[in-house]
Amino acid sequence: MIxxxxxxxxxxxxxxxxxxxxxxxGVMLGKNTEDGKRVVAAMxxxxxxxxxxxxxxxxxxxxxxxxxxxxxxxxxxxIGIFHSHPDCDAYFSKTDLENSCPWYSFVVLSIKKGKFDHxxxxxxxxxxxAAEKEELTWQKS
Amino acid sequence: xxxxxxxxxxRQFAAQKDSVEVGGGxxxxxxxxxxxxxxxxxxxxxxxxxxxxxxxxxYVNDEDIxxxxxxxTPVAAGDTVSIVPxxxxxx
Numbered sequence: 001m002i003x004x005x006x007x008x009x010x011x012x013x014x015x016x017x018x019x020x021x022x023x024x025x026g027v028m029l030g031k032n033t034e035d036g037k038r039v040v041a042a043m044x045x046x047x048x049x050x051x052x053x054x055x056x057x058x059x060x061x062x063x064x065x066x067x068x069x070x071x072x073x074x075x076x077x078x079i080g081i082f083h084s085h086p087d088c089d090a091y092f093s094k095t096d097l098e099n100s101c102p103w104y105s106f107v108v109l110s111i112k113k114g115k116f117d118h119x120x121x122x123x124x125x126x127x128x129x130a131a132e133k134e135e136l137t138w139q140k141s
Numbered sequence: 142x143x144x145x146x147x148x149x150x151x152r153q154f155a156a157q158k159d160s161v162e163v164g165g166g167x168x169x170x171x172x173x174x175x176x177x178x179x180x181x182x183x184x185x186x187x188x189x190x191x192x193x194x195x196x197x198x199x200y201v202n203d204e205d206i207x208x209x210x211x212x213x214t215p216v217a218a219g220d221t222v223s224i225v226p227x228x229x230x231x232x
Contacts, residue, residue: 023231032149049229056231061198061205065225068148072159077149081228088232096230101196103150103185103226126185126194 001036002080002105002121004028004138008042013116015044016084016109022053025083027067028107029076036135037079037105043067056095057083080105080121087112090120092131100124105134143171145222154181168199169212171222186224198225 004012008028016024025047030039045067049058059081071078081104085091090108092100100106102124110117121136142162147155155161156179163178165171176183186197193199199206200223206214216222 025228049231056229058229061200061225061227062203064228065200065203065223068146068223068225071149072146079149083230085232093230093232095232099196099227099229099231101226101228103148104228106230128196 001135001137002039002107003036004039004042004107004136005030006139008039009138011042011044012082012107012109015042016082016111017114017116019047019084020111020114021086023047023049023055023057023084023086024109025057025059025081027059027064027078028080028082028105029067029071029074030079031077032079039079041074041076042082043070054086058099078104080107082107082109084109084111090118092120092122092124096122097124097128097131100128100131102126102128106131107136142218143216143220143222145171145175146224148224148226151182151185151224154185155179165216167210167212168201168206168214168216168222171216172199172212196227198227199223200225 026044045063090110121134122131124131163174
């Protein structure tokens with residue numbers, strides 16, 4: 001189970017809406033607790049996919065390295081990755097799966113006509129062949 | 142000794158440590174020393190054929206070893222080795 005605090009979720013949504021109709025991406029920082037993962041901060045990162053970004057995103061590994069350093073400095077942990085699906089539902093696509101990593105939660109934000117519609121979280125496996133849906137709760141600020 | 146930073150989800154395979162000091166003069170030797178000390182890390186980082194998994198990048202300080210000498214990239218005492226995933230996706 002993953003819970004996203006209001007301020008972090010608000011930042012994720014505003015980033016996803018502001019980059020519409022392109023896909024956005026970012027990282028989520030927080031803590032692993034007895035009640036599951038709790039995201040307390042979100043950090044948008046640049047979508048560096050070279051090509052049409054309406055249906056693709058790519059995160060620069062150096063940005064993940066920086067995020068991990070930030071998390072460690074703040075006593076937090078890198079919990080997950082978020083990205084948006086413009087004018088599309090929040091599912092874990094074949095492209096998402098084939099370019100995923102099993103270590104993190106992947107939150108997908110569905111943005112329809114420029115506005116947030118719904119979200120879902122996924123846990124891909126190590127072989128990049130399947131992703132289990134993870135219970136996601138959030139509060140809008 | 143080099144310091145290897147362990148990503149959060151892999152700490153369960155490394156005695157809950159967020160970093161580990163290991164010996165080795167190259168990136169390959171450091172990773173071998175790390176997985177010898179914590180065997181459960183091996184399947185998370187390497188395929189059954191012994192290659193780094195496709196989503197695993199290794200950095201020595203701020204440099205990706207793919208653009209240096211890969212496994213043979215020198216690692217000096219006090220260097221920091223980071224394990225960083227590749228992440229992308231789309232519709």
